[in-house]
Every structure is written in C-alpha cells, then in structure tokens.
Amino acid sequence: AQSVTQLDSQVPVFEEAPVELRCNYSSSVSVYLFWYVQYPNQGLQLLLKYLSGSTLVKGINGFEAEFNKSQTSFHLRKPSVHISDTAEYFCAVSEALGGFKTIFGAGTRLFVKA
Amino acid sequence: GAGVSQSPSNKVTEKGKDVELRCDPISGHTALYWYRQRLGQGLEFLIYFQGNSAPDKSGLPSDRFSAERTGESVSTLTIQRTQQEDSAVYLCASSSPKGGWDEQFFGPGTRLTVL
Numbered sequence: 001a002q003s004v005t006q007l008d009s010q011v012p013v014f015e016e017a018p019v020e021l022r023c024n025y026s027s028s029v030s031v032y033l034f035w036y037v038q039y040p041n042q043g044l045q046l047l048l049k050y051l052s053g054s055t056l057v058k059g060i061n062g063f064e065a066e067f068n069k070s071q072t073s074f075h076l077r078k079p080s081v082h083i084s085d086t087a088e089y090f091c092a093v094s095e096a097l098g099g100f101k102t103i104f105g106a107g108t109r110l111f112v113k114a
Numbered sequence: 115g116a117g118v119s120q121s122p123s124n125k126v127t128e129k130g131k132d133v134e135l136r137c138d139p140i141s142g143h144t145a146l147y148w149y150r151q152r153l154g155q156g157l158e159f160l161i162y163f164q165g166n167s168a169p170d171k172s173g174l175p176s177d178r179f180s181a182e183r184t185g186e187s188v189s190t191l192t193i194q195r196t197q198q199e200d201s202a203v204y205l206c207a208s209s210s211p212k213g214g215w216d217e218q219f220f221g222p223g224t225r226l227t228v229l
Binding site: 036087090101106107 | 118147149155156157160162170205207217218220221222223
C-alpha cells in the first residue's frame with residue numbers, strides 16, 4: 001500500500017526567503033508524484049507532477065520539485081516566496097501502472113510573512 | 115467549460131439525520147473521486163469511480179457512508195445517521211485518465227456541519 005508523509009504541518013517563512021516543503025512516500029511499485037495547492041477559500045489545483053524522465057520538475061508560480069528515488073522523496077522548493085504563496089500544499093502519489101487511486105499527504109500550511 | 119460543481123455548498127444537519135451530497139463532474143471525465151477533509155487535516159480518500167468498473171470503496175469509513183454514480187455523470191455521497199465526527203468538507207474531483215496518469219480537477223466542496 002502506498003503512503004505519503006509530509007513532515008511539516010506548518011512552515012512560516014519571510015517574504016523573499018527560500019522555502020522547502022518536504023514529502024516522503026512509500027510504495028512497492030513505480031509511482032507518479034504530485035503537488036497540489038489549495039489557496040484560502042479556493043479548491044485544490046495541480047502545482048506540478050512527476051511521471052518519468054528528468055527528476056527535476058517545474059510547476060506554476062516558480063515552484064519546482066525533485067524526485068529522489070533512493071530517498072523516496074519529492075520535496076517542493078521555491079527560491080523566493082511571495083505573500084501570495086500562502087496556502088496549503090499537498091503531496092500526492094498514485095501507482096504508475098494499473099489504477100488511478102491517489103493518496104494525499106496531510107498537507108503543509110505555508111505562511112509567508114512580510 | 116464548467117468545472118466540477120458540488121451542492122449544497124454548506125449543509126447543517128442534526129445528529130442522526132441522513133444527508134446527501136451531490137457532485138457534477140466535468141463533462142467527459144470518466145473518473146470521479148470523493149474525499150473528506152476535516153478541519154486542519156489533509157484529504158482522506160473515500161471512494162473512486164472509473165467508467166463501468168466496480169468502484170473502489172476502500173476509503174469509506176463505515177457502512178453509514180455510501181456513494182453512487184450514474185454512468186459517467188452525477189455522483190451522490192450519502193451519509194446515514196450522521197454523527198458529529200462526520201463534520202468536514204467533502205470534496206469531489208473528476209479526471210480523464212490518459213497516458214497512465216490523471217490530473218484531478220476539484221470542486222469547491224460541501225461543508226457539512228453535524229450539530
């Protein structure tokens with residue numbers, strides 16, 4: 001069975017500082033990995049995805065994530081955050097073959113301070 | 115190009131009552147998901163429909179929860195004899211699986227409060 005662990009429930013950071021939101025997963029098969037973002041009072045939307053190929057994937061709003069198979073991690077990073085990045089970020093995993101059931105992590109609340 | 119819609123947006127009910135939540139997926143999306151998001155917590159998978167296949171009900175927390183989907187359109191999530199711990203936002207998502215992966219498009223959710 002797959003599982004996703006987001007190590008930080010809340011991450012406060014000052015504006016223009018770099019940020020890393022951590023995500024670890026476990027699975028016995030190949031996986032696809034996703035980060036979704038939920039802005040205040042809005043629905044979830046896809047931020048970026050890893051399917052195959054380059055382990056560094058870029059998403060919207062300057063975010064990127066790196067797939068590390070040996071460490072089973074998919075950490076999300078941004079070199080300089082803005083107030084508007086304040087949101088809840090969810091890491092998710094689904095099996096690469098057979099079935100599309102997606103397991104979400106508990107979420108990390110990013111709070112950007114001026 | 116309407117997105118995923120859910121109704122009602124808010125529902126307040128008394129403990130012990132039954133509630134029915136509705137999800138209208140994006141037209142043409144064959145897959146549909148229900149999740150529960152309790153206050154301050156992540157998404158909890160409830161059930162997954164894909165085309166004509168048997169639904170994956172592995173996330174339903176108890177037999178008070180059930181869901182149906184008519185073909186590849188509307189889905190309803192029913193909670194019988196509601197309890198206070200059922201209070202949460204119930205999210206629906208739909209997708210069009212292709213090439214081995216799918217981006218899920220989420221609705222705005224139904225906020226359920228059980229008094």
